[in-house]
Amino acid sequence: MNATSPKSSLVKLGLHTNKQKTLKVMVLGQSGVGKTAMVVRFITRRFIGEYDPNLEKIYTCQTTLDKEQIQFDILDATGQLQELDGVSLESNIRWADAFILMYSITDKCSFDECSRLKFLINYNKRRRKLGSASKEYALDIPVILVGNKTDQPGDRMVSLEEGQRRFRELSCACFHEISVRESVDQVQNVFRDVFRFWRVFSKFPKLKRSTSDVANTDGILTPDLGSCSFYDASSLGVGRHSFLVIGSACLEESNGDHTESTDEIASSSLSSSRSDIDAPFRSRASTDGTLLSRPRRWRYPPPGCLLPHTNRVERRMSISTRGSNASY
Numbered sequence: 001m002n003a004t005s006p007k008s009s010l011v012k013l014g015l016h017t018n019k020q021k022t023l024k025v026m027v028l029g030q031s032g033v034g035k036t037a038m039v040v041r042f043i044t045r046r047f048i049g050e051y052d053p054n055l056e057k058i059y060t061c062q063t064t065l066d067k068e069q070i071q072f073d074i075l076d077a078t079g080q081l082q083e084l085d086g087v088s089l090e091s092n093i094r095w096a097d098a099f100i101l102m103y104s105i106t107d108k109c110s111f112d113e114c115s116r117l118k119f120l121i122n123y124n125k126r127r128r129k130l131g132s133a134s135k136e137y138a139l140d141i142p143v144i145l146v147g148n149k150t151d152q153p154g155d156r157m158v159s160l161e162e163g164q165r166r167f168r169e170l171s172c173a174c175f176h177e178i179s180v181r182e183s184v185d186q187v188q189n190v191f192r193d194v195f196r197f198w199r200v201f202s203k204f205p206k207l208k209r210s211t212s213d214v215a216n217t218d219g220i221l222t223p224d225l226g227s228c229s230f231y232d233a234s235s236l237g238v239g240r241h242s243f244l245v246i247g248s249a250c251l252e253e254s255n256g257d258h259t260e261s262t263d264e265i266a267s268s269s270l271s272s273s274r275s276d277i278d279a280p281f282r283s284r285a286s287t288d289g290t291l292l293s294r295p296r297r298w299r300y301p302p303p304g305c306l307l308p309h310t311n312r313v314e315r316r317m318s319i320s321t322r323g324s325n326a327s328y
């Protein structure tokens with residue numbers, strides 16, 4: 001690498017590293033929504049119908065996204081344990097760098113369960129907000145909301161609009177509706193977004209928030225991705241391109257040309273008030289879809305340019321984490 005190259009400058013600034021990164025992703029959701037099917041689909045590209053619901057595993061795979069080598073450590077948290085074992089669930093949450101929160105569009109209970117799980121993520125990952133007088137907490141961890149089983153429209157119990165609304169209420173980074181059964185591309189788009197949001201969140205942790213509230217935010221449909229993917233963006237003009245909106249950065253992919261815009265784009269976040277935080281957190285976790293939230297405006301500088309991600313994924317190992325997660 002040339003000493004004066006842009007890359008070397010980024011290395012000096014700590015924004016670029018030659019080391020392969022490891023991204024620890026936790027997949028959360030009620031039992032039966034398709035978590036294992038999605039992870040296995042991502043790693044092997046195949047849809048495998050039935051799995052042991054009691055197995056909790058970490059899958060590891062290496063791939064290249066946006067020209068970066070990345071290793072995914074994916075914890076497929078079994079939905080049954082989530083119901084039974086709150087302690088290991090919470091220590092698993094503390095282990096992860098990013099989350100996929102999954103429900104089935106054919107199961108309203110699984111949809112409502114996402115609110116409770118998001119609450120637990122917030123509780124276990126919250127950090128005191130920089131510069132605040134200890135009253136406010138920030139969540140700088142990407143959470144991607146995913147509605148699965150769109151191949152069953154006749155059984156749909158959660159509409160696209162409800163999913164979109166919930167993604168805003170829960171202040172998730174983005175929202176996808178997918179069918180693991182029908183489309184490997186949709187699954188890969190989910191993991192690609194996990195990576196992109198994580199990269200931005202971890203590179204610019206101090207730049208994420210200002211205090212002004214969010215105006216009305218409209219999700220942006222990204223038709224080129226093949227799935228319904230919404231990104232929180234209030235001030236972005238969109239055409240029929242593939243858009244990725246991360247905080248205030250908008251990267252446009254069009255015919256292989258990658259351009260960046262730094263237009264301000266509103267997003268929202270969830271932060272609990274002090275009195276909420278003082279209450280026992282389990283009593284604050286609800287499954288009725290309501291969470292106390294205060295919308296915020298986030299800011300990001302633009303991340304690196306986008307390239308179509310590669311499909312090359314490799315399953316290297318699979319180990320059970322049950323019972324040993326306190327050592328993460």
Ligand SMILES: Nc1nc2c(ncn2[C@@H]2O[C@H](COP(=O)(O)OP(=O)(O)OP(=O)(O)O)[C@@H](O)[C@H]2O)c(=O)[nH]1
Nearest residue numbers: 031032033034035036037049053078079179180181
């Ligand atoms: N129709 C349809 N079925 C799916 C889809 N994804 C998964 N399934 C089915 O849903 C069932 C549950 O899938 P799993 O991957 O085991 O669900 P899980 O969320 O991992 O469940 P737990 O391991 O119990 O937490 C299986 O019968 C899958 O074949 C999908 O996209 N469409």
